[in-house]
Amino acid sequence: MPSQMEHVMETMVVVFHRFAGDKCYLTKEILRVLKEKEFPGFLKYQKDPLIIGKITKDVDQCRDGKLSFQSFLWFTAGLAIAHNDCFVAHMKQKGKK
């Protein structure tokens, strides 16, 4: 049975290729669908409504609207950092009580 982090790696590869298909990249339109399907809770509860747009712009380094697997990882990492910041703030708040 894979470990939790091996499952993480496997899921990232599988989800990317499910959306990218044979092309091996995500178009702007496909990324929009992926965000809605795969990050609905994050989109709903994120305090900064512009953060996903900012991260998307940052990772599309070629400015061609195509996201490679590597860019998809940077995109996920950007969201995970925002998620971790909320987690750390929550734990600190909890520690104060």
Added chain:
Amino acid sequence: MPSQMEHVMETMVVVFHRFAGDKCYLTKEILRVLKEKEFPGFLKYQKDPLIIGKITKDVDQCRDGKLSFQSFLWFTAGLAIAHNDCFVAHMKQKGKK
């Protein structure tokens, strides 16, 4: 219920803090344990035995042996890219048959 990618983000945060504890960073020794516990299959089947060492060196940008959450994400991304390369090569090979 969280989506697959929301579960990925959640797992990365939880695993990092489980190993980092209150410190909010991973030491070299803790990272060694994390690799063994969380990437055993990857370590076993990786064709390039030096890849984990290379990635670890790359992400420890401050050269202080301490890995922040962000560095931990780059570390995971490095392994995921290697994993994806194997996946793509395998799919191409399969397509040829």
